[in-house]
Amino acid sequence: MSTSFWSKQKVIVTGGSGFLGGFIVEKLRAKGCRDVFVPRKKDFDLTTEQSVIKLYDAFSSTMVIHLAAHVGGIGANRANPGSFYYDNLMMGALLMEHARRRKIAKFVALGSICAYPKFTPIPFKEEDIWNGYPEETNAPYGLAKKMMLVQAQAYRAHYGYNAIVLFPVNLYGPRDNFDLQTSHVIPALIRKCIEAQESGQKEVTVWGTGKPTREFLYVEDAAEGILLGAEKYNNPAPVNIGAGFEISIRDIAEMIARLTGFKGKIVMDPTQPDGQPRRMLDVSRAKDCFGFVAKTPLEDGLRQTIEWYKSKTLKTAASL
Numbered sequence: 001m002s003t004s005f006w007s008k009q010k011v012i013v014t015g016g017s018g019f020l021g022g023f024i025v026e027k028l029r030a031k032g033c034r035d036v037f038v039p040r041k042k043d044f045d046l047t048t049e050q051s052v053i054k055l056y057d058a059f060s061s062t063m064v065i066h067l068a069a070h071v072g073g074i075g076a077n078r079a080n081p082g083s084f085y086y087d088n089l090m091m092g093a094l095l096m097e098h099a100r101r102r103k104i105a106k107f108v109a110l111g112s113i114c115a116y117p118k119f120t121p122i123p124f125k126e127e128d129i130w131n132g133y134p135e136e137t138n139a140p141y142g143l144a145k146k147m148m149l150v151q152a153q154a155y156r157a158h159y160g161y162n163a164i165v166l167f168p169v170n171l172y173g174p175r176d177n178f179d180l181q182t183s184h185v186i187p188a189l190i191r192k193c194i195e196a197q198e199s200g201q202k203e204v205t206v207w208g209t210g211k212p213t214r215e216f217l218y219v220e221d222a223a224e225g226i227l228l229g230a231e232k233y234n235n236p237a238p239v240n241i242g243a244g245f246e247i248s249i250r251d252i253a254e255m256i257a258r259l260t261g262f263k264g265k266i267v268m269d270p271t272q273p274d275g276q277p278r279r280m281l282d283v284s285r286a287k288d289c290f291g292f293v294a295k296t297p298l299e300d301g302l303r304q305t306i307e308w309y310k311s312k313t314l315k316t317a318a319s320l
């Protein structure tokens with residue numbers, strides 16, 4: 001445990017009240033960091049320069065962990081390509097530039113696996129990240145996030161600034177977004193299966209053909225990997241943060257049906273987009289550079305997510 005390192009850090013966590021951010025803030029405190037500042041969206045619009053200046057005026061820090069993003073699943077990406085591009089591009093550019101001007105010692109930027117080319121050889125290696133255009137449904141988002149990699153490498157070369165960029169794969173877990181229009185596939189299918197069971201529905205619709213594959217990293221493992229990188233990694237090369245397996249959408253749908261106890265039919269809806277054909281990361285660099293290996297098996301992570309969602313919906317029903 002590197003308590004001594006974190007006890008000396010004063011950390012700004014943008015997006016610190018979000019799905020991943022909440023786990024990062026909890027882990028920071030568990031690792032001995034006592035000075036954590038989470039800028040709330042209602043107080044700081046981080047797509048504007050004056051808000052970024054106001055943030056850095058409000059809290060002097062030794063590190064920025066930039067998680068804030070305008071993000072959603074494939075449906076949200078298709079519906080909002082312009083704002084996903086602009087908001088994520090501006091937040092990254094402004095936060096890193098002003099962190100540099102303030103001489104904030106370290107900037108940790110979170111890229112996205114959507115930045116990879118549509119047809120990247122499996123497993124995705126970081127050196128392949130520039131070998132093509134990303135898959136169309138989430139290219140604006142992925143490229144906006146990828147510009148932080150360009151900025152970080154340029155700033156290290158020009159100013160000697162210490163910014164690192166980590167590329168997490170699809171995340172899932174408790175406290176995720178379960179809205180059926182804007183969520184990612186795992187929370188969407190958990191909710192659909194549970195609601196179908198409760199309402200006696202005989203079918204659950206799964207978007208696309210079910211043929212694409214994805215890799216899923218449990219959110220607490222992602223938080224651990226990001227903080228290990230934040231503490232130990234100080235190089236310009238990007239690093240994948242993942243679990244190192246692939247599973248088809250049909251297989252994950254069947255696994256979620258089994259784990260939620262939904263016994264009805266899974267119906268594919270090919271009018272909905274498949275998105276990237278295949279995803280699976282080479283996770284060796286994170287292991288070699290800062291000892292990160294994901295621990296939570298997919299079934300265990302799904303069970304914990306399903307239990308959390310059930311308890312949350314029970315609480316909501318009880319409070320009505």
Ligand code: GFB
Pocket residue numbers: 071072073074075077112113114138141168169170171182183184185186188189205206207208212214249272273274275276
């Ligand atoms: O998780 P998801 O929305 O985003 O979709 P991506 C993954 C796959 O699951 C796609 C299928 O092939 C979807 O068509 N899918 C099946 C569903 N049923 C559903 C459903 O009910 N809801 C959803 N959402 N999908 C994300 C990006 O791409 O990758 C994010 O949208 C982020 O911005 C993330 O970058 C890493 O995996 O295609």
